[in-house]
Amino acid sequence: MPDKLVLGLDIGGTSTRAVLAAPDGHRLGTGRAGGGNPTTHGAAALTELSAAVRDALADVDPGDVTGAVLGMAGYTKLDADAALRDAFHQAWGATGLRCEPQLVSDVLAAYAAGTPDPDGTVVVAGTGAIAARVRGHRLDHVADGHGWLLGDLGSGYWLGREAVRAALRDLDKERAPSPLAAGVLTELLGTAELAPRRRDTAAALVQAVVKAPPIALARLAPLVLGFYDADDPAAVDLVQRGAAHLADTVAMVREPGETSVLVRGGGLLTNDTPLAAELSAAIAVSWPDTVLRPAGDAAAAAAWLAALPSSPDPAALHSALLAPTGF
CATH class of the missing domain: 3.30.420.40 (ATPase, nucleotide binding domain)
Known part of the structure; x- marks a missing residue:
């Protein structure tokens, strides 16, 4: 299994999508669930977020994931709600992931998707x-x-x-x-x-x-x-x-x-x-x-953002990850 796997999530109010990718942009797993944004639906939405992550990680050891970017509207609200922030990190840890999640605006993920x-x-x-x-x-x-x-x-x-x-x-x-x-x-x-x-x-x-x-x-x-x-x-x-x-x-x-x-x-x-x-x-x-x-696919774009710091060819990686798919 390739090292330095990356995970990208597009977390919306009605759906949550996840993409697991190798360093060369090859997709290794995908996941889809209901609305997983805790800033709009509360801590209960974290069940959906976790479901999408687990589906994407079905065939790999979560410990092999070294980077994760989550595109989400209103993510800064987690900083102002200690209970919600704690629930988020607890749900994240329960998936087996050991990397620190990087939360970014869904607007930035949309830009990277293009x-x-x-x-x-x-x-x-x-x-x-x-x-x-x-x-x-x-x-x-x-x-x-x-x-x-x-x-x-x-x-x-x-x-x-x-x-x-x-x-x-x-x-x-x-x-x-x-x-x-x-x-x-x-x-x-x-x-x-x-x-x-x-x-x-x-x-x-x-x-x-x-x-x-x-x-x-x-x-x-x-x-x-x-x-x-x-x-x-x-x-x-x-x-x-x-x-x-x-x-x-x-x-x-x-x-x-x-x-x-x-x-x-x-x-x-x-x-x-x-x-x-x-x-x-x-x-x-x-x-x-x-x-x-x-x-294009904002979840794939989030995975690209996660891989970006260590990618020798960001443009080629973007083309590989953002190629049209049925996902």
Whole structure:
């Protein structure tokens, strides 16, 4: 068995993925489990994190792992919660791993999932939205990521909220709902049929939103993108405004005309979506000579970060680890 094995984890709120790799980038094991982020789900989530690790280590001695990087949103919260921090380290030790885990932002992992370059920029849009400048494989300047109440402009949550607001405007103006508005009514109320008094429909729509967790509005994002593809003007306007917000956030961390790599991450930007296309067009205007790359497997990128200090050829290792797989 090769020595100096490395482990990478992508720890999210809904899923946790692990990749075990040899120094040459050969994958030796993978693991997958449910949401393992203890900063969002508490100590109970550590069961999922441990399950993903154990699956990845199924065929090796955990003592052979000499480095581990964990990409996780809000990881700095562990420093402020002694009980949670102790539970994390106890769960880590119980897996048999003896190496000290290095926790990094999921934003940095997303950047590394798109490029081996030490310097560049990353923009992420999923449920939330954030952008960051990276220097020497470390976050140097971060913008937005302020959460659904105060920020995350251009995110899935933002798209969902703006779609509901567009539907409410149609109701308030007593005009026929746009296709997007009708889709919102159907999704949240079960029907696009209006009550005799439009104000009653508006009130029902508001109640449907406030009864659910605010972040649940992000589930409307695919609806918005679908109506964009159907050329609904309301949806096209919304997606274009979302892309403009994301480009503005990028501009906070990136110099005009900069040519370094720019990685786009998060489900709304790594997939072939209208938001990704609109953002790419906006990026081309402000940074015409930049290289725009989609983020790949963040768990493999975390393993690459773990191997980076001792790798003689980081670019080749990155290519080996980040080659497309079914994982």
